[in-house]
Amino acid sequence: MNAISSAVRCGTGGLALRGAVAFYVAVLVVMPLAALVGKGGAIGASGIFHAVWAPNARAALWLTFWTAALMSFVNAVMGTLTAWLLVRHEFWGRRFLSSLVDLPMAIPTLVTGMMIVVLLGPQSALGGFFERHGFGIVFATPGIILALLFINLPMVVRAVEPVVRELDAAEEEAARTLGAGDIRIFFQILLPPLLPAIATGTLQSFARALAEFGSIVVVSGNIPMRTLTSPVFVFGEVESGEVQTAAAVSLVLLALAAGLLLAVRGLERVLTAHRQL
Amino acid sequence: MRIPWRPLLFVTVIGYLAALVLVPVGAILIRVLAAGLGSVLSELGRPAALHAMKLTAIVATIAVVLNGLFGIVAALVIVRQRFWGRRLLDTLVDLPLTVSPVMTGLAFLLVFGRSGWLEAPLAAAGWKVTFAFPALVIATVFVTLPFTLREVAGVLVEIGTGDEEAAVTLGASPWQTFWHVTLPNIKHGLACGVTLTMARSLGEFGAVLILGGAISGKTQTATTFIYAATEERQEGAAFGMALLLALMSMLVLGVLEWLKAPRRKEE
Numbered sequence: 001m002n003a004i005s006s007a008v009r010c011g012t013g014g015l016a017l018r019g020a021v022a023f024y025v026a027v028l029v030v031m032p033l034a035a036l037v038g039k040g041g042a043i044g045a046s047g048i049f050h051a052v053w054a055p056n057a058r059a060a061l062w063l064t065f066w067t068a069a070l071m072s073f074v075n076a077v078m079g080t081l082t083a084w085l086l087v088r089h090e091f092w093g094r095r096f097l098s099s100l101v102d103l104p105m106a107i108p109t110l111v112t113g114m115m116i117v118v119l120l121g122p123q124s125a126l127g128g129f130f131e132r133h134g135f136g137i138v139f140a141t142p143g144i145i146l147a148l149l150f151i152n153l154p155m156v157v158r159a160v161e162p163v164v165r166e167l168d169a170a171e172e173e174a175a176r177t178l179g180a181g182d183i184r185i186f187f188q189i190l191l192p193p194l195l196p197a198i199a200t201g202t203l204q205s206f207a208r209a210l211a212e213f214g215s216i217v218v219v220s221g222n223i224p225m226r227t228l229t230s231p232v233f234v235f236g237e238v239e240s241g242e243v244q245t246a247a248a249v250s251l252v253l254l255a256l257a258a259g260l261l262l263a264v265r266g267l268e269r270v271l272t273a274h275r276q277l
Numbered sequence: 278m279r280i281p282w283r284p285l286l287f288v289t290v291i292g293y294l295a296a297l298v299l300v301p302v303g304a305i306l307i308r309v310l311a312a313g314l315g316s317v318l319s320e321l322g323r324p325a326a327l328h329a330m331k332l333t334a335i336v337a338t339i340a341v342v343l344n345g346l347f348g349i350v351a352a353l354v355i356v357r358q359r360f361w362g363r364r365l366l367d368t369l370v371d372l373p374l375t376v377s378p379v380m381t382g383l384a385f386l387l388v389f390g391r392s393g394w395l396e397a398p399l400a401a402a403g404w405k406v407t408f409a410f411p412a413l414v415i416a417t418v419f420v421t422l423p424f425t426l427r428e429v430a431g432v433l434v435e436i437g438t439g440d441e442e443a444a445v446t447l448g449a450s451p452w453q454t455f456w457h458v459t460l461p462n463i464k465h466g467l468a469c470g471v472t473l474t475m476a477r478s479l480g481e482f483g484a485v486l487i488l489g490g491a492i493s494g495k496t497q498t499a500t501t502f503i504y505a506a507t508e509e510r511q512e513g514a515a516f517g518m519a520l521l522l523a524l525m526s527m528l529v530l531g532v533l534e535w536l537k538a539p540r541r542k543e544e
Contacts, residue, residue, distance in 0.1 A: 108480025211377030
């Protein structure tokens with residue numbers, strides 16, 4: 001075996017490290033999640049179904065789902081365009097713009113919510129204007145989507161950027177010399193290699209949106225059946241002692257998140273295989 | 278007629294980013310200034326606020342240290358070792374990224390809270406976890422678990438084992454190899470991971486709210502302080518702390534961008 005085996009894997013040393021890591025992960029990750037799954041599953045599949053199908057829970061799940069989906073779609077489009085601009089075009093302020101894209105990741109989600117309330121809440125100039133025309137933003141679903149868009153901005157951009165950087169300009173030039181128009185070039189030459197990366201970023205932002213709490217609890221007003229999302233719903237249930245219901249709904253959301261994580265993993269494998277060609 | 282893609286792209290993207298990011302950040306700055314910087318600063322100088330800031334700093338530091346150590350060791354184990362369950366471990370450490378903070382809080386509540394799995398033995402030993410300091414640490418360590426690990430693992434994969442193999446052939450012990458060869462090589466990834474961990478710790482809200490209870494002067498971190506202040510209609514304190522957190526986060530982001538910059542030039 002090579003020299004590294006002796007350096008890191010050697011007998012008891014390597015085993016001790018592995019054990020320590022496994023212990024850390026077991027206590028911090030496996031244990032709490034097992035407790036959650038155990039509590040949620042304690043009432044059985046029918047119990048979970050009833051907890052999730054209750055009017056408030058059901059409405060919350062649907063709201064969470066469609067706002068996340070809508071946001072993901074917009075994010076996919078704008079994220080790709082932003083990545084394209086940042087990679088393919090040189091301009092003054094490009095570095096600043098790139099930092100701007102990373103900003104939402106750094107700012108606490110609670111602060112994000114407050115910024116949106118300050119900017120577009122009923123008491124603000126902009127918000128008041130929209131409200132008078134019957135279009136509430138804060139304490140209504142547009143506020144939720146806006147918060148989600150802000151928070152997930154970097155997801156698609158950062159996933160797509162490296163792929164855009166590696167795009168072969170030769171293919172593009174060849175297509176152009178053969179007479180292809182801009183639209184054709186975009187859809188047949190440029191987009192296909194980007195699709196796995198776009199999908200990865202979009203799925204990641206979708207998963208993140210399903211779990212979002214801090215910004216939404218401030219922005220949405222948490223009106224049951226109208227602006228109450230699942231994470232906020234679970235929070236409410238925990239606060240009022242309905243731990244069983246909270247755990248059941250959490251289980252469903254966890255299952256969704258796990259499924260999405262696996263999908264992203266699979267896509268990443270497709271992506272790396274594709275790039276190695 | 279060729280469509281002017283370039284200007285269109287510029288306008289669309291820059292307009293989108295300006296509206297989505299710059300404007301809200303500016304709005305909160307204006308709001309704080311409108312309330313009067315003096316009054317906001319005096320609000321932030323009150324004991325509860327100061328304690329919240331101190332608590333956040335301590336918890337974040339602990340998370341950075343614990344997950345930093347874990348990150349290095351686990352990265353070495355996952356990248357350099359081959360064993361049954363390696364893929365599983367790799368997936369497990371990514372889980373905290375997908376779990377909602379509310380669920381994190383609930384999960385640990387089920388373990389450490391009333392009638393929780395570990396509640397009896399811990400109570401017997403006189404250890405209070407929920408609604409006390411340890412809860413804040415546990416919640417924050419959970420949500421920041423993968424950051425340092427992922428950064429260091431990425432570096433380890435990139436640099437390969439060449440340097441370490443050379444050291445071993447020259448007679449270095451495993452510890453010497455680690456300390457003098459591996460560690461300097463991962464310094465950059467480690468720094469990035471630490472920065473990310475710090476940023477995330479500052480912003481953690483949902484889990485510390487549920488597990489800690491936001492008890493003023495005891496378990497109120499900066500974020501839960503803002504939440505409590507908002508509930509009590511103390512706008513000056515809430516927006517002031519929010520701006521402070523935003524500025525700290527931007528500072529941390531600045532550090533991260535600066536760390537990333539030299540590498541971009543190498544590409």
